[in-house]
Amino acid sequence: MLKYDLVVVGGGPAGMAAALKAKECGVEKILICERDETLGGILEQCIHTGFGLHYFGEELSGPEYAARFIEQVEKTDIDVKVNTMVLDITTNNVVIAINKQDGLMEISATAIVLAMGCRERPRGAISIPGTRPAGVMTAGTAQRFANIDGYLPGKEVVILGSGDIGLIMARRMTLEGAKVKAVCELMPYSGGLTRNIVQCLDDFDIPLKLSHTVTEIRGKDRVEGVTISKVDGNLKPIPGTEEYIPCDTLMLSVGLLPENELSRSVGIRLDKVTGGAVVDQYRETNHEGIFACGNVLHVHDLVDFVTQEAQTAGEGAANYILGKKEYADYRIHTKGINGVRYVVPQRISMDGSEEPVKLYFRVGQVFTNATVKVTRNGNVIYAKKKRKLAPGEMENIVIKPEDLQDFSEGDYLFIEVEG
Amino acid sequence: MEVRELTCVACPMGCQMTASIDNGVVVSVTGNTCPRGKKYAETECTHPVRPLTTTVKVDGGKHPVVPVKSADAVPKEKMFDCMKVLNEVVVKAPVKIGDVIVENICDTGINIVATNIC
């Protein structure tokens, strides 16, 4: 049995930042298990720029952002095992992992940070009717083919979903010589950044069809075309609005799901809305000594926030390992209501800490000139005007320590939008 | 006098702006809510630029291609010219981050650099 103070599952931006922070806090033996062949995670295939504006104050590409952390990890004595898959975590924090060199390993860990990231929602999850030919793929799969393997996934493309990955791939495919015929978005607004709509679609005259979805896939061997339809207020296709677009590829960018199979197998409580673990302000799950951060906890839009969150988790894990963790007298809950879809962390451990608590949240629809309010027993303890709130943009607010006094076990802190 | 409608990309607000251009000079911008919008409109209407990212072929590398970017944004209208050049480039492994792949691409004064190792 191998022994580590901290095992980090996943060597993407979250895993690396958590491991580095724990190292900085004084944790000695740290191991990162990465299932792919290099550290960096999904950033390795995100070759566009726009990463790091908040954290580094410059615009980096995904591999460059990752490299900054890979270099730091290499300078430390953090052990890294690549091409290594964690198969299981037992309830007494033993990590079972395999790779070609070491075979099957049982690794005992004082603490574990879960940083497995997320996966894309596949076609089946949205049940698009029609045939099942080659050429239907998620935007991420297409991105890997194009950016790492050097293959063109298709020549005439329709993209379903206008989140940032879909938009970025519209530009990538166009630059590589493919014709992107349309980007369809089920919602009446795009989930992507304005900059991406302008620079990835408008620049190339790619139509963005809001309130549209793909209602049929045609083609026997390879996709031959798709039918798109307008949807009504309940997101149901409106008969008579069908439009057939010949294409050889349907790219799906219809949502990301945290990859929590390991968390589930160890019995960690998950939040139904985020799909990730329920955590406290240190990103500790309900399973003592297991922390979670990054897209496995909730899907982020900016890697900079992933890094910050992972540092919180890394520090939390370090305090746990080094015996510096304060005993929590009780916990209170956070909850999003009236337009706020979710809040992370979902609970706050009341351990007498004097630190402010940062709450991240996401709204369920677009709001303009609205007020974000935090209430407690009907009393407003925080209010701020926002010019725009959109589901695609994660927001955060900081709760001052003095506002966290005199709660009792099980109390709620509500975040809501007014206006 | 030319009038152009454009969407500001400076922040998530995405203000719809109208710019009036006279003889290649932006004389007025409306619809913006902050000075950043005005600045964006001015640049966008006179000499729009875009960051360019793609890949180039690698000989003997870990992968068949390595990602590259323009060290600075390139003139928007030259993007496809730059792509034409980059589609023909083959570099020899090993490649390091920051290696200059093409100097002064399409006479833009901008270098294309590698953004990953290979």
Place this chain on the structure above:
Amino acid sequence: MSYDIAIIGAGVVGSLIARKMSKYDIKIALVEKCNDVAMGTSKANSAIVHAGFDAMPGSLKAELNVRGTKLMGYLCDELSVPFKNIGSLVIAFSEEEMETLQELYDRGMENNVPGMKIIGQDRLHELEPNVSKRALGALWAKTASIVCPYELTLAAAEVAVLNGVDLYRNFAVNDIAFENEIFTIKAKNGKEIEAKYVINAAGIYSDYIASLIGDNSIEIVARKGEYLLMDKSLGGVVNHVIFQCPTKMGKGVLVTPTVDGNILTGPSAKDIEGKDDITTTTDELDMVRKYTSYSIPNVKLNAVITSFAGLRAHSTKGDFIIEPSKVNPHFINVAGIESPGLSAAPAIAEYVQDIMLDVCGRLPKKVKWHRTRPEPVRFRELSTVERRELIENDPAFGQIVCRCETVTEGEIIAACHGPIPAVDMDGVKRRTRAGMGRCQSGFCGPKVAEIIARERGKDLLEVTKFGDNSNIVVGKTK
């Protein structure tokens, strides 16, 4: 090439017949129009081994279903094919349907179905707590089981190949001539083979194949069934095959665990024009959803990972047609094999063997016949100790390729070099489950494609999803 017997169609029926006949010292060809075996109805069905109370007493369906179900467990064990005897429950929601249960029970008794019992509400909810509280009772049939139908087909075809049967893929028969007691069977791709006897196991196309020798006595209507496959996280929501009371179009919508721990619901039933429409439709899938919630109200329908459609080869005669053709007694029709075709398949093979011995006379047996195939490694099912040992012997088993289904590189390599090598993405998927999980090959797709290309000495550009022009990528970026 000249053969004694040519079997047209490498579905579950054709493959099991090939395996059965491969014990004789004769030359056999198994021809298939697709890029792999099990590409038609055999890969897209309910994967149920029925107890045998549905078919009309005295019908071939009834006889072969009960016999096939009896054989299936042993056969799957022998071929190391996933099989679970979990029993089935036909649920009644009204007094009228309770009467239907009694009819089914009586019919089952006449068909010699063992292990049936009509149970009341309490016992039903004890067995299946998630079944609708409105259910009044059920017919419990203990011999009903679940099986992996494409694995069964593959295993049978592999045993046949190991025993010398020649498998021809991409051999779409479009002409059959008969001269001097020899059939010349031609394929669309220009290839041809000769055979003294032909077994027509062409599924929904068996009427077309029969017509090639002038036998127009068969009419097959393709009846489409659409299904939803749910994520494993739903596993345990039901423990038996849950049927609703049957209708004229079939056995109604069922909800069942699969051998891999997913939940499968369906099928809808719709007669279609032509024979190649396997599209899924919103209307039919909505219907499946509706009926599913009717049986199991709290099933999480958003856990769907994929939907698919299959075609049942419905004969207008209503029963299986397994007999020498009236036009040519050396041409054996095995047609109209719709439900309970999968359940009956082992018995159909036996039945066809008897026919062949009748028409051919005594056939010499091989001195050495391989009853089974090498058992494929299924990493996800192994214990820690077994896994450790496996990786020590071959490090390729230490590399996970499909993370959702825990499939190793070693298994994919093995699939590419098995008795019937996987040659495309779907072939690897059916053999190893790589890409069958919740991400539906989003992550492992490019890696599996790379391994197939490498193992077959091809470029990724040539790798297909399922043969023909189903290429995964269309060119190089540079």
